[in-house]
Amino acid sequence: MAKKRLVSGMRTTGSLHLGHLEGTLKNWVALQDTYDCYFFAAVWHAFTDRLKIDNLPEIIREMIVDWLSVGIDPEKAVIFRQSAMHEHAELSTILANCTPLGWLERCPTFKDAVRDDEARSGVSLGKLMYPVLMTADIAVYNAEAVPVGKDQLPHLELSREIIRRFNGTFGEILTEPEAVLSQVPLLIGIDKRKMSKSYNNGIDLRETPDGLKSKIQQMITDPQRVRRNDPGDPEVCTVYAYHKIYTPDRLEEIAQGCRTASLGCRDCKLMLFERLNAMLDPIRSRRAEIEARKGYIEEVLDAGEKRAHLVATEVMQNIRKVMGFLL
Ligand code: TRP
Ligand code: SF4
Numbered sequence: 251m252a253k254k255r256l257v258s259g260m261r262t263t264g265s266l267h268l269g270h271l272e273g274t275l276k277n278w279v280a281l282q283d284t285y286d287c288y289f290f291a292a293v294w295h296a297f298t299d300r301l302k303i304d305n306l307p308e309i310i311r312e313m314i315v316d317w318l319s320v321g322i323d324p325e326k327a328v329i330f331r332q333s334a335m336h337e338h339a340e341l342s343t344i345l346a347n348c349t350p351l352g353w354l355e356r357c358p359t360f361k362d363a364v365r366d367d368e369a370r371s372g373v374s375l376g377k378l379m380y381p382v383l384m385t386a387d388i389a390v391y392n393a394e395a396v397p398v399g400k401d402q403l404p405h406l407e408l409s410r411e412i413i414r415r416f417n418g419t420f421g422e423i424l425t426e427p428e429a430v431l432s433q434v435p436l437l438i439g440i441d442k443r444k445m446s447k448s449y450n451n452g453i454d455l456r457e458t459p460d461g462l463k464s465k466i467q468q469m470i471t472d473p474q475r476v477r478r479n480d481p482g483d484p485e486v487c488t489v490y491a492y493h494k495i496y497t498p499d500r501l502e503e504i505a506q507g508c509r510t511a512s513l514g515c516r517d518c519k520l521m522l523f524e525r526l527n528a529m530l531d532p533i534r535s536r537r538a539e540i541e542a543r544k545g546y547i548e549e550v551l552d553a554g555e556k557r558a559h560l561v562a563t564e565v566m567q568n569i570r571k572v573m574g575f576l577l
Contacts, residue, residue: 255561256285256430257393259292259332259384262309266316267452268526269437269445272495273399277432279321281397288391288558289322293333294383298376299363314547316455319537330554332387337562341386344569346379348415354378358404385409389416390562392425397432420572424565435495440469442488456537459527466523471515472508482508482515489519496525 260274281287291310296303303309310331322329332338354360355378363377364370376383384405388396398406406429413424438444439451446452453465469489475482484490484505493504504521507513540546570576 253284253286254394255288255391256281256395256397257288257290257388257391257427258397259290259295259387260313261292261296262303262306262313263296264309264447266313266455267445267447268455269452271320271455272437273434274397275317275320275322277397277434278317278327281430282323282326285395287327288393288561289317289327289329290335290387290558291331291333292387293331294338294376295332295380298374298380311547312456314550315537315540318540318550319533320455324550324554328554328557329550330558331551334551334555335390335558335562337390337559337566338383338386340566341390341569342379342383344573345385345389345412345416346382348419349382349385349412353408353411354381357381357408381405381408382412385412388427389413389424390565391558392561392565393427394425395430396427397430399432399434403429403431420569423568423572437495438488438491440465440488442470442491453526455530455533457530462527462530463523466519466526469519471518475515478514479511481511484508489515489522492522492526493518496529497521 258274258278260270266275278287278289291313293306293310314329317329318324357380359380360373360378363373385408388409396406396409406427410426413426416424417426439446439449440453441449441451443449443451453462457465466489469492471487471489472482472484473486474480484493487508490504490508493501497504500521504513504518508518
């Protein structure tokens with residue numbers, strides 16, 4: 251039986267952190283065997299809230315290297331850059347016309363961006379168009395499945411409506427994609443807020459052992475636990491939130507040790523360091539192997555973009571035909 255086609259993108263906003271790994275990449279790796287996967291660097295989407303991205307070529311390269319180091323396999327998945335695919339832009343221009351302005355203005359991420367007049371003045375048309383471009387990313391491959399986190403669900407719902415509207419006018423040309431929801435743990439930043447580039451509170455995938463140690467040292471524990479002998483409450487502690495994900499086999503022991511003060515925060519943090527470092531180590535060695543192969547990333551993208559063009563060309567030709575662009 252033919253595998254279903256699945257499309258997903260990741261914005262090129264900078265170095266990847268553990269949130270990308272847990273929230274997206276581990277899921278992508280798992281999906282590679284069951285779906286015909288198309289994974290791309292969402293370069294244009296990264297520009298929807300900034301004018302310029304310094305060192306973009308390095309950001310793109312490192313992102314692809316990181317994908318491969320965690321197990322995305324170019325033999326299984328099609329890997330490419332959105333910015334190398336003019337078909338996405340063409341379809342986005344077309345779909346913009348079957349998207350009512352109100353749908354975009356009501357989108358939660360947009361509403362959040364234009365909270366007040368001051369915020370509004372800094373918001374671009376690109377930001378408003380974000381879901382339209384995303385719809386084009388998906389529809390240009392006639393993807394049947396899109397893996398999304400909860401935060402992206404409103405975008406995908408919009409995509410389905412835009413596609414339905416297009417099909418309502420031109421016939422069943424585009425495929426309405428289904429959401430593939432993943433059970434992803436929510437990773438908080440070292441300061442207990444959401445892990446995010448803009449808060450600078452993330453643990454990078456490229457963290458050195460020393461860097462990792464220092465990040466874990468900065469993690470906020472139970473503030474009530476001032477002295478070593480004070481009992482703690484693991485449920486308010488950032489370190490424990492990480493143990494929940496990375497040390498499930500010893501969770502009870504840690505919670506107990508914290509509550510009875512038989513476990514100190516230093517040792518507790520050391521345990522977490524060992525776990526995270528053991529997870530990052532094989533990723534580091536695979537990254538070193540990949541980085542030693544000169545021209546390899548260019549090869550992977552070249553091959554991926556050729557394969558992606560094969561599909562996108564055919565879908566676009568169909569659209570051009572039904573819309574009457576061809577004489
Ligand atoms: N909006 C997605 C995110 O920020 C990235 C993205 C762009 C995407 N285009 C897409 C995801 C198409 C899935 C399908 O995570
Ligand atoms: Fe947090 Fe561990 Fe310290 Fe308890 S012992 S407060 S769980 S770091």
